[in-house]
Amino acid sequence: MPEPSTILNGQPRRETAPELPSVLIATRHGQSTANVEFQLAEANGALTVPISCRDADIPLSMHGQAQAQAFGRWWAELPTGDRPRSLWCSPYVRAAETARIALAQAAGLGSVPVGLPVRYDERLRDRELGVLEMLTAAAIEKHHPEEAARRRRMGELYYRPPGGESWADVALRVRDCLRDLCAEEAGHPVLLVAHDNVLLMLRYVLDRLSEAELLELDVVANCSASIWRSVDGRLCAEQWNGTGHLPATN
Template sequence: MAELTSVLNGHRLAAPQRALPSVLIATRHGESTANVEFQLAAETGALTVPITSRDADIPLSLHGQRQAHHLGRWWASLPAADRPRAVWCSPYLRTTETARIALAQACGLGAVPVGLPVRYDERLRDRELGILEMLTAAAIEKEHPAEAARRRKMGELYYRPPGGESFLDVALRMRSFLRDLCEEEDGRAVLVVSHDCPVLMLRYILDRLTEPQLLELHAVRNCSTSLWRSLDGRLRPEHWNSVSHLD
């Protein structure tokens, strides 16, 4: 954004620069046990998944733990100025495990100081699905056909399941989160550990996407990295949904 100026007594006065982190990196948690079960259900058309815990308590799978280790090594490989010195994290178990493992790996490689704090923020939690929570696609079609039809008609951006959130509801809390993050982490590199929908909404907000542009995006991959860099008063995208570090 061009520098804003005002004129006072014939002099041009530069407005204060907007507070921004130097680098913002967003990642989705590593593969969870629910990711495994719902993928299997999608492939088989199953009506149920063997998950009894609440969504907030779902842990990483063993593969997800390995992905978090790779994320930590990628963190350590960044140029010194780009290595996050602050971590903001969803309070759900699968995200806290991802942050803990990645941070321990980065610390072990000497990339960040031991004891770097992790800040947990409820606005980074996963999208709430209300009556559709923990239901497979086949179960939604069978048990809530009217909701399935309404979802198709309205589109994911606007559809809000009873008791749950639409994408735009998540966007509202992410806008609030970004305001606080920018003010508190001005000039620092930051890592955000969250879920697929909140990370999508970060892209939607920061890159000023339209609905069609948003819906064209692929799902956010587990332990992928998306990076924005402060430039000309805005956070501008450098890469999106990259998993090259997981190879």
């Protein structure tokens, strides 16, 4: 006799394939004004950056806007069946601007519907750094040496700054967001616009990376293209951090 756990209403239990989007494309927002300021500060060993707004309100730089346009052109040139007509986005300004510009570019080329709705989801926001927010590496070493030491000891995946999140914390909300995204976008191509750490955690979750494999990944480039395709009940990586569609840095 079959075990009770193997029958359902008198019939053998049938395993069903998980609901997945046909294609998941993810990109980091375009270069932001903060990206520029932090690059300059790190190069000069500066302790401060001239940013007075909150992290959520940081906009794109001019180059970041050009990157978003280039991403929109790339989107428009995708095969019809792979061309996203659903867009999930971080609510932070730099991500929202990237989504708006890319969508306008793709729609202007006639490849996606004009006025395609954007779903803003706070689970896709950037990692929160708590007391370390807006501090350069030099400033952290100077003003929070105990935190700098604890970070080195614990490693990037598990270190949580006071009032902030670890990478693992971000992975938890990425997993939760993926459950909703997969259920709502089953069978359809979808685009996700977020942040560098969110994309790292997306790859960590989908590709089932170890901590060592995660830490070997390169920095996620602004407006890069990463693609996962549904194959045998899993989203399988097809491209990671592609930048061939982007304009050269000025």
